[in-house]
Amino acid sequence: MTTTTQTCLFHCYQVSAQRRAYRTITSGGTGSAAMTLERASRLKLVAFEWEASNPNSVSWDVRYNELLAFVVSIVKALFQLIHSCCV
Numbered sequence: 001m002t003t004t005t006q007t008c009l010f011h012c013y014q015v016s017a018q019r020r021a022y023r024t025i026t027s028g029g030t031g032s033a034a035m036t037l038e039r040a041s042r043l044k045l046v047a048f049e050w051e052a053s054n055p056n057s058v059s060w061d062v063r064y065n066e067l068l069a070f071v072v073s074i075v076k077a078l079f080q081l082i083h084s085c086c087v
Contacts, residue, residue, distance in 0.1 A: 018043065022050055 021035030022043075 018048070019050060019052065 018035065022040055025035055025037065025040065
């Protein structure tokens with residue numbers, strides 16, 4: 001497994017963990033040290049999506065094209081950052 005794949009899997013796990021912890025504290029559970037109301041507020045400030053859409057409701061090709069668009073946007077941003085000194 002590549003480092004990139006491991007990083008992606010780690011982030012996916014973290015997002016899922018944050019959503020589970022948020023559901024726990026908003027449903028009257030005791031929560032955990034990983035999620036507090038203050039942390040939830042901070043995540044809301046950066047537009048964290050608390051509800052995931054059903055991944056099966058969208059075709060694989062649509063998700064793949066979304067991923068490609070995201071990667072292209074990151075590459076463009078990095079290119080601009082790297083070459084901003086040359087402009």
